[in-house]
Amino acid sequence: MARVSPTNGFKPSASWKVWLGVVPFFLFAILFLLLPSFRLLTASFSTPEGAFTLDNIRQLFTEPLIVNSYRLSIQISAVTALGGGIFGFLLAYSVTVGGLPKQLRSVLITFSGVASNFAGVPLAFAFVATLGRQGFITAVLKNIFNLDVYASGFNLYSFAGLSLVYMYFQFPLMVLIMAPALDGLKKEWREAAENLGANTTQYWLKVAMPVLLPSILGSMILLFGNAFGAYATAYALTGGRIGLVTIQIGAQIRGDVLYNPGLGYAMAVGMVFIMAVSLTGYSLLQAKTERWLK
Amino acid sequence: MSFLSRLRRFPFWGWFWFILGVLYFVLPLYATVAFSLSWDPADPFKAYERSFGDGRFWDSFLLSNTLALTTIFASIALVVPTAYWIRLKLPQARRIVEFLTLMPFVVPAIILVFGMIRIYSQPFTIPFTDIVFMQPLTQFKAGTNIMIVAGYMVLSMPYMYRSVDTGMRTVDIRTLTEAAQSLGASWFTIITHIILPNIRSALLSGALLTFAIVVGEVVLASFLGVQAFGPYLFLLGQHRAYEPAALSFVSFLLTWVAMGLIQLVTGGQEQTVGAH
Numbered sequence: 001m002a003r004v005s006p007t008n009g010f011k012p013s014a015s016w017k018v019w020l021g022v023v024p025f026f027l028f029a030i031l032f033l034l035l036p037s038f039r040l041l042t043a044s045f046s047t048p049e050g051a052f053t054l055d056n057i058r059q060l061f062t063e064p065l066i067v068n069s070y071r072l073s074i075q076i077s078a079v080t081a082l083g084g085g086i087f088g089f090l091l092a093y094s095v096t097v098g099g100l101p102k103q104l105r106s107v108l109i110t111f112s113g114v115a116s117n118f119a120g121v122p123l124a125f126a127f128v129a130t131l132g133r134q135g136f137i138t139a140v141l142k143n144i145f146n147l148d149v150y151a152s153g154f155n156l157y158s159f160a161g162l163s164l165v166y167m168y169f170q171f172p173l174m175v176l177i178m179a180p181a182l183d184g185l186k187k188e189w190r191e192a193a194e195n196l197g198a199n200t201t202q203y204w205l206k207v208a209m210p211v212l213l214p215s216i217l218g219s220m221i222l223l224f225g226n227a228f229g230a231y232a233t234a235y236a237l238t239g240g241r242i243g244l245v246t247i248q249i250g251a252q253i254r255g256d257v258l259y260n261p262g263l264g265y266a267m268a269v270g271m272v273f274i275m276a277v278s279l280t281g282y283s284l285l286q287a288k289t290e291r292w293l294k
Numbered sequence: 295m296s297f298l299s300r301l302r303r304f305p306f307w308g309w310f311w312f313i314l315g316v317l318y319f320v321l322p323l324y325a326t327v328a329f330s331l332s333w334d335p336a337d338p339f340k341a342y343e344r345s346f347g348d349g350r351f352w353d354s355f356l357l358s359n360t361l362a363l364t365t366i367f368a369s370i371a372l373v374v375p376t377a378y379w380i381r382l383k384l385p386q387a388r389r390i391v392e393f394l395t396l397m398p399f400v401v402p403a404i405i406l407v408f409g410m411i412r413i414y415s416q417p418f419t420i421p422f423t424d425i426v427f428m429q430p431l432t433q434f435k436a437g438t439n440i441m442i443v444a445g446y447m448v449l450s451m452p453y454m455y456r457s458v459d460t461g462m463r464t465v466d467i468r469t470l471t472e473a474a475q476s477l478g479a480s481w482f483t484i485i486t487h488i489i490l491p492n493i494r495s496a497l498l499s500g501a502l503l504t505f506a507i508v509v510g511e512v513v514l515a516s517f518l519g520v521q522a523f524g525p526y527l528f529l530l531g532q533h534r535a536y537e538p539a540a541l542s543f544v545s546f547l548l549t550w551v552a553m554g555l556i557q558l559v560t561g562g563q564e565q566t567v568g569a570h
Contacts, residue, residue: 021379022387028372029394032444036409037401043412090307091315098308106557108312111319113553114546120512121527122542126322129329129539136325168322171315229402232512236528246404253408253517265412268405275400 044265056266066267073228073245080166081223088174089216096182109179112172119169124236127165131156157238165237170223181215211292218285225278245271323546330539341536354526361522362508365446366501369454377458378489381467395455398448403513406448410441438518445514450504461496495559502552510545
């Protein structure tokens with residue numbers, strides 16, 4: 001830590017010495033965050049021999065295996081972001097302005113905090129116990145309602161099943177983000193709308209929704225990114241049989257599927273790009289909402 | 295009439311969504327517990343006894359806890375002085391540091407570990423010479439441990455930095471620093487004896503989040519070949535049926551305890567702020 005004499009004290013100083021205080025942090029960020037990321041970027045533009053090439057990037061858009069994995073990842077992220085977003089919003093609505101007792105709110109928020117972090121191997125096992133072939137709900141549906149979900153085409157280890165599992169950490173995240181935004185809806189707006197003769201539907205369509213919409217869309221984008229980067233849950237559930245981008249990259253690290261490392265780097269860069277775009281969209285929309293909900 | 299108006303005011307949709315949500319939350323957990331207890335009707339806790347009786351469980355669990363604690367202390371040592379320094383002397387660096395701490399949201403764990411392995415599986419050489427400065431980190435145990443702790447620090451950075459920064463907002467670090475300096479305290483004393491105690495609830499909430507992230511993490515541990523709890527649970531799941539369910543429930547409870555403590559701690563913090 002740089003020692004600065006008390007006399008030139010507490011004004012932000014332009015002296016280069018003040019920057020010494022943040023050197024450890026920047027050194028850490030460079031070594032373990034920026035360097036690994038940039039290594040992938042540069043390597044995705046080079047052949048194994050080190051010459052410059054655009055081939056890897058081109059293959060990203062032409063190689064069917066890669067294109068399909070991106071399509072699959074985007075599909076599952078979009079489906080779970082939409083589903084989790086809508087359901088999470090309704091749930092957040094129910095405990096904020098939906099008229100439920102106040103105590104339920106803190107219960108739900110705590111639970112959401114846990115569930116949004118409950119991903120990976122344990123989550124996959126929990127759903128196998130619930131909706132697997134021998135699962136609890138599967139058995140209940142079969143024995144009581146005489147409905148064999150597996151015979152009627154459902155499969156936990158498929159796209160639909162994986163989406164259902166992802167929803168377990170998607171909608172609590174939506175609850176966590178949307179609850180404060182719904183709190184921001186001012187009582188006066190509703191009263192003013194009712195004084196002017198608006199009914200509930202009109203209030204929601206004309207007043208609340210326009211204010212909340214950027215926040216809802218932004219949160220859904222965040223959910224999209226959340227699902228897009230997930231790896232362990234899908235791998236534990238399907239053992240890598242569903243070819244998400246993360247699974248393909250994992251296979252590339254293990255080195256048993258792809259033989260072209262440049263392509264692996266390019267896939268990683270493509271992922272980072274998509275994540276960066278979605279996070280930028282999130283922060284832009286969030287900033288738009290904050291104007292109203294303070 | 296009064297019954298009808300009560301019915302009209304009854305928040306039907308509120309309850310409907312809430313109950314649906316609770317079912318979604320609870321049913322998988324219930325199924326997991328029920329399954330883990332169903333191994334042997336004569337001895338319902340057989341799966342738990344077997345899991346806890348396995349030495350590899352304790353090894354991996356202890357290792358994950360050690361890694362979590364190391365990560366927490368290293369993160370605090372890195373983040374607190376940085377956040378403090380930025381508030382006090384370097385507000386112009388705030389944006390870039392905040393940007394860096396949010397980067398882990400953009401770079402998923404699988405990409406991070408991919409990049410780290412590619413970089414640190416080659417020996418460091420002094421530029422323009424063939425002199426090997428350090429062996430590849432992936433080739434010896436301490437090196438792998440450094441990498442995994444650093445990776446966990448990156449993953450928990452967004453949460454840790456935000457908690458610490460929010461914690462510092464509530465105390466007047468400038469006045470505290472001036473007072474300490476006029477009494478002759480060194481920077482080290484100021485940070486360890488003045489700043490840290492004043493933001494302890496923020497530190498605790500950051501630490502517990504880090505703990506919840508690290509215990510049970512799979513991607514970094516399995517790709518770096520560290521025998522942590524996450525990979526152990528994954529392997530167990532491929533060979534056994536009942537023990538993984540038992541351990542999944544245990545790990546869920548652990549996360550829950552951590553989150554409950556955060557609620558308790560941050561809730562308490564808000565109260566003290568309100569009481570002033």
